[in-house]
Amino acid sequence: MASLLAAVQDCAREWWVLSELTLGSWLWVGAVLALGTFVQRTTGFGMAVVGAPLILLKAPSLVPVVLVVYGFLVSCLVVRRYRREVAMTDISMALVGKVPGTLLGVWLLLVAPMATLEVMIASIVLFAVVVTLFKLRLPVNRSSLFGAGFLSGVFGAVAAIGGPPIVLLMHGMPMDRLRGNLAAFFLISSLMTLASLAAVGRVPLWLLGVSLSFMPMVVAGHALGAVLAPKLPRRLLQAASLTLCAAAALGLLIS
Numbered sequence: 001m002a003s004l005l006a007a008v009q010d011c012a013r014e015w016w017v018l019s020e021l022t023l024g025s026w027l028w029v030g031a032v033l034a035l036g037t038f039v040q041r042t043t044g045f046g047m048a049v050v051g052a053p054l055i056l057l058k059a060p061s062l063v064p065v066v067l068v069v070y071g072f073l074v075s076c077l078v079v080r081r082y083r084r085e086v087a088m089t090d091i092s093m094a095l096v097g098k099v100p101g102t103l104l105g106v107w108l109l110l111v112a113p114m115a116t117l118e119v120m121i122a123s124i125v126l127f128a129v130v131v132t133l134f135k136l137r138l139p140v141n142r143s144s145l146f147g148a149g150f151l152s153g154v155f156g157a158v159a160a161i162g163g164p165p166i167v168l169l170m171h172g173m174p175m176d177r178l179r180g181n182l183a184a185f186f187l188i189s190s191l192m193t194l195a196s197l198a199a200v201g202r203v204p205l206w207l208l209g210v211s212l213s214f215m216p217m218v219v220a221g222h223a224l225g226a227v228l229a230p231k232l233p234r235r236l237l238q239a240a241s242l243t244l245c246a247a248a249a250l251g252l253l254i255s
Helices: 002-019 023-043 047-058 065-085 088-111 114-133 142-159 163-170 175-199 205-212 215-228 234-254
Strands: none
Touching (some): 002 205, 023 047, 023 065, 023 215, 047 065, 047 234, 065 175, 065 205, 065 215, 088 114, 088 142, 088 163, 114 142, 142 163, 142 175, 163 175
């Protein structure tokens, strides 16, 4: 037992060194993930849209993997709650489009310089804000689902923000059905994104280890959101989160 504990401690120290995180940046990322989870639990708004620009400011090496990991875990919780509302026929063509989109997004991660990626992520966040504010009605058919899945794949691989294109297309559904279908889509697509990133060496063991170290903050954010969700005005919370996202994205663009 003592030798096992020593081995775990050695691994933790090695992962910490490889991550190049300071205590301050680790606390920053943990707080951002807690905030993002809280916002998603109370408003249904994407954790990654809140987290990506803020984490990129302090710990760019963690984006997008840490957000994909927790996007998957949060989707598991939502699917468990709304599993009876999930209809695979609603999302199957979007998942087909997700495949080439994810491949393109991973390619961009490999070839684009960090400055270009920051501009792309900021633009994706601002797109997400606009989609949330102005919910346009678009036709839902095989072609539009494929296109939304393709864009979701690109956005998800670059910044773990695969939600806006799908939400833009499906927001006319009843709320429970929307939540269930979106969660099922993100659960499957998160696994696709992780597998694609791992295949090109972008998910080293140390990164998974450091990502999982934020679990207590994420659990706390989810629990706090569950308690406060019935008591806080949803529109006020959504407005505050959108303002925060837009400010962080603009900060990336002008930095």
